[in-house]
Amino acid sequence: MKVAAYSATGEARSEQVELPATVFDGRVSESALHQVVTAIELHRRQGTAATRSRGEVRGGGRKPWRQKGTGRARAGTIRSPLWRGGAVTFGPQPRSYDVRIPRKLKRLAIRSALNARAEDGDLAVIEPLELEAPRTKQIAELVGNLEAGGSNVLLLTDGLKRTLFLSARNLPGVKLMPWGEASAFDVLWADLILIESSALDSADEKATQGAEGVEG
Numbered sequence: 117m118k119v120a121a122y123s124a125t126g127e128a129r130s131e132q133v134e135l136p137a138t139v140f141d142g143r144v145s146e147s148a149l150h151q152v153v154t155a156i157e158l159h160r161r162q163g164t165a166a167t168r169s170r171g172e173v174r175g176g177g178r179k180p181w182r183q184k185g186t187g188r189a190r191a192g193t194i195r196s197p198l199w200r201g202g203a204v205t206f207g208p209q210p211r212s213y214d215v216r217i218p219r220k221l222k223r224l225a226i227r228s229a230l231n232a233r234a235e236d237g238d239l240a241v242i243e244p245l246e247l248e249a250p251r252t253k254q255i256a257e258l259v260g261n262l263e264a265g266g267s268n269v270l271l272l273t274d275g276l277k278r279t280l281f282l283s284a285r286n287l288p289g290v291k292l293m294p295w296g297e298a299s300a301f302d303v304l305w306a307d308l309i310l311i312e313s314s315a316l317d318s319a320d321e322k323a324t325q326g327a328e329g330v331e332g
Contacts, residue, residue: 117134117135117137117140117142117231117234117235118132118133118134118135119132119133119135119234119237119239119240119241120132120133120237120240120241121133121240121241121242121313122240122241122242122243122262122310123242123243124242124243124244124245124246124258125257125258125261126242126257126258126259126260126261126262127261133241133313135234135241135316136316139227139230139316140227140230140231140234141227141231142231142235143227143228143231144228144231144232144235145224145225145228146228148221148224148225148228148300149225149228149229149232149300149304151217151221151225152217152221152222152225152299152300152301153225153300153301153304154215155215155217156299156300156301157301158213158214158215159213159214159215161213163210163211163212163213164210165208165209165210166207166208166209166210167203167204167207167208167209168203168204168207169203169204169207170195170196170197170203172203173195173202173203174195175194175195176193176194176195176196176202177193178193179191179192179193180193180194222299222300225299225300226298226299226300226303228300229300229303229304230303230309233303233306233309238306238307238308238309239308239309239311240308240309240310240311241310241311241312241313241316242271242310242311242312242313243312243313244274244312244313244314245258245271245273245277245280245312247277247279247280247283248279249279250279250282250283251279251283252283252284252286252287254283255280255283255284255287255290256287259287259290262308262310264307264308266289267289267307267308268289268290268291268305268306268307268308269289269290269291269306269307269308269309269310270291270292270293270298270302270303270305270306270308270309270310271284271290271291271292271293271310271312272293272294272295272298272309272310272311272312272315273292273293273294273295273312273315274294274295274312274314274315274318275294275295275315276294277292277294280292291305291306294315295311295312295315295316295318
């Protein structure tokens with residue numbers, strides 16, 4: 117699978133780059149993507165919604181009127197769920213929405229997301245970026261040269277690069293993360309994914325070493 121390549125300044129290269137088959141095998145599991153993305157969205161819920169039950173609502177200790185002889189329906193408290201200002205029946209209570217995601221399912225989902233983006237032409241390789249000091253303007257110019265203004269851009273770097281992170285954190289729609297730490301949700305969120313060429317080289321080497329270890 118081949119994708120477009122760009123220089124560190126955002127200039128398009130004449131030749132495309134072959135993606136490592138150890139990571140980009142062309143397989144897309146929609147089921148894994150759905151499970152993982154749904155679980156990530158559930159993890160983001162605070163789960164703090166709460167209503168007061170009969171035991172928590174204040175007041176209503178006195179019977180509003182006598183049981184018989186008034187012509188009105190029987191009532192034991194003004195805090196009944198049937199009354200305005202009363203308790204809530206079967207209302208939400210604080211809870212956890214965490215869902216356990218198996219590690220293999222996470223890996224399958226991220227690979228599926230990357231393969232889907234590569235097949236759609238929304239993934240490209242860029243030369244390694246190096247900045248001596250944080251320069252937001254330089255990253256903004258890079259995004260502008262790629263004609264990705266107004267789109268969500270995900271830049272996957274070869275390891276943690278603090279200067280790049282500080283340069284991109286104030287740009288709306290731009291997210292910078294080390295290769296291997298992005299989730300399937302991050303990949304699907306982005307309209308354009310840029311991967312440093314050195315990150316792909318190291319990923320291919322790790323996958324090759326792992327395969328040799330299994331065979332041994």
